């Protein structure tokens with residue numbers, strides 16, 4: 001008993017220590033004491049990917065829906081931030097081909113308001129898709145959300161007076177500190193974690209486990225599916241808004257539905273139904289995508305040009321990884337578990353046992 | 363007073379008439395049973411009562427109110443809960459979570475106040491947990507509360523499914539073959555278990571069962587279904603000696 005309390009205290013201290021290191025590293029990066037702009041950018045991107053992936057896991061991993069609309073919801077968030085935060089005086093320069101819609105051209109919102117508005121609009125779009133589609137069998141959602149993503153992208157390309165078409169919107173104010181990205185990411189993950197561990201979260205999991213049983217236990221399937229789907233879209237919208245500000249520019253090509261596959265890879269890798277797994281996988285995949293970039297560059301070895309190394313090859317490797325994952329590591333890093341000292345402890349114990357087991361046989 | 367009334371219910375699937383002009387009245391506070399050979403339409407009758415299917419014809423009344431056409435979750439909210447012929451637990455969740463989920467239908471806090479752990483939501487969550495723990499205690503499942511549902515032995519899974527149905531605060535419990543797959547001693551235990559929960563929770567129990575010993579022992583009234591048609595009803599003795607029932611079961615092992 002005493003030992004247990006002691007253990008708990010040590011673990012708490014380690015946790016606080018790790019959190020302190022994390023904060024210290026971000027502070028050092030943020031004040032440009034360590035790292036360079038490239039690293040800061042990749043890390044900020046990781047924070048954004050974490051938000052979108054965790055929210056996708058809420059929908060796909062915890063509620064058992066199959067949504068592929070993340071790119072579309074991000075686009076809504078990104079364009080909302082772009083439209084309303086570009087300073088009024090530079091707008092004519094941005095919209096030099098087709099003048100911006102006169103009403104929108106007069107509205108400028110603070111970043112935080114535009115960000116939340118983007119999330120809310122994404123959630124509204126989710127509700128509008130969800131009302132007809134979530135009454136049907138779950139397979140239709142994947143198709144509907146893919147279609148939606150493409151529609152949003154095409155609308156963004158063509159609604160020139162609002163979105164500036166294929167030119168995109170430039171001059172989006174950049175954020176002065178990494179804490180905007182990491183702060184929002186931490187808050188988002190905590191909110192989703194709290195939701196999943198509430199009675200509503202349990203209802204979501206019940207729907208994932210067995211819809212018929214869930215309904216027989218009095219859970220309104222439609223209401224809870226729409227709820228989960230809309231909350232997921234809200235955070236994807238927030239992620240999109242942050243992305244707009246990170247890149248300082250949005251254009252429709254950033255929101256091809258293939259972007260959604262990155263998030264799919266992340267949640268499968270991290271574990272459908274594990275938040276900590278998703279956070280870890282977001283870091284791994286975002287960093288991995290950067291590392292894999294050399295596949296996209298032409299490569300010459302001993303004077304011979306290796307033909308497959310060209311733009312797009314990275315995605316081939318990426319798809320292969322996804323297939324291997326699905327085939328051999330169904331449960332991803334953590335399955336439905338959350339990372340905790342207990343899980344780590346068990347993991348090491350199991351490895352230890354495996355080794356001694358082999359020794360015994362020999 | 364009858365708590366459940368099935369009136370002229372017919373259920374057709376394409377050309378198949380699974381239930382044909384069924385009339386049933388279950389008295390409040392009693393244990394009654396629905397029996398019949400395989401494919402007679404018993405589960406279909408349950409599915410119509412619980413709203414899984416809307417009947418082609420006829421109506422279902424619960425406490426004299428029409429419930430035909432309501433979705434399953436609404437019907438459960440009214441006070442009818444069920445178990446399934448092939449156990450349908452929330453397999454990867456703990457025993458306690460299975461029970462907690464069945465409490466969700468009465469929640470008053472919205473998702474925002476639950477997420478942000480508002481004091482009233484925390485209070486509600488605490489009450490939910492206390493109620494669930496008490497239920498597990500009463501049904502002798504307390505020690506298993508943190509086990510994953512699918513890791514439980516078969517008999518315990520059946521018990522948990524009943525417990526989960528009770529957690530919805532049901533007044534009428536529909537059990538679809540609760541003794542299926544149980545050995546004789548487990549079946550014996552089940553009959554006292556059913557008596558106990560009926561008295562403890564003031565329930566009415568309507569069950570489908572193939573174990574004739576169990577049915578004859580505990581049912582106060584038995585309905586016999588064959589090819590979707592009600593062919594007999596009455597006490598165990600009345601039904602047992604009914605020639606049509608004997609004929610329907612001819613060639614079918616009575617203990618099967």
Ligand SMILES: Nc1ncnc2c1ncn2[C@@H]1O[C@H](COP(=O)(O)OP(=O)(O)OP(=O)(O)O)[C@@H](O)[C@H]1O
Pocket residue numbers: 375378379380398399400401402403404405406407447
């Ligand atoms: N959804 C459905 N679509 C088509 N036919 C169905 C459907 N559900 C049931 N049936 C048919 O209705 C008939 C009655 O089936 P039901 O499952 O109600 O029988 P049962 O009495 O519960 O049998 P058992 O003792 O085997 O459980 C069967 O012929 C079955 O094939």
Ligand SMILES: [Mg+2]
Pocket residue numbers: 404405406447
């Ligand atoms: Mg059946």
